[in-house]
Amino acid sequence: MVNITELRTGKFFEDRDDIFEVLNYEHLKMGRGSANIKLKVKNLRSSTITEKSFISGARVNEVHLEKKKVKFLWKDEASFNFTDTGSWEQFSLNKNQIGETAKFLKEEEEYEILFFDKKALSLELPRLMEFSVSETGPGVKGDSVSNVYKSATLSNGMQISVPLFIKTGDKIKIDTRSGEYVQRSTFKQKK
Helix, strand or coil: CEEHHHCCCCCEEEECCEEEEEEEEEEECCCCCCCEEEEEEEECCCCCEEEEEEECCCEEEECCCEEEEEEEEEECCCEEEEEECCCCCEEEEEHHHHHHHHHHCCCCCEEEEEEECCEEEEEECCCEEEEEEEEECCCCCCCCCCCCEEEEEECCCCEEEEECCCCCCCEEEEECCCCEEEEECCCCCCC
């Protein structure tokens, strides 16, 4: 058991038979009363994000999860199939466990999966991923004073907003937490 005040962003804990990852930690002190701890958490079993409040003296079970490098193989109607890159053991996660991260998965790419009691809980994506732009309209200069964005379709089918200078075929980096454009990928031409 660990005091709730010892939790920080990125830590894992168990509460009412569910395992949570702390996404945001806020300590609130109100006048004479006791302090409240407000947490934004992700339920690793259902991939839902909620807020939880605790009084400062509360205790929860801290959980230590195992991370394994895996390679995404394929998906079918009910599951996403992976192989452990160390043992080559194959396993699958269902759509609820994958959640919104499904749109970022690329076959044959490596990811990390969190395990608890030898059961796969959730998939962790890298913060930035590279995709190619499969379709976008032309950029028209001079229409605005500030940053202007246009719609683009990526190789995975996602629709996002990109700056005017991005063209069809460009490789761009996407923030997997927000699904937003970050930068155009740099590349080196062969001599």
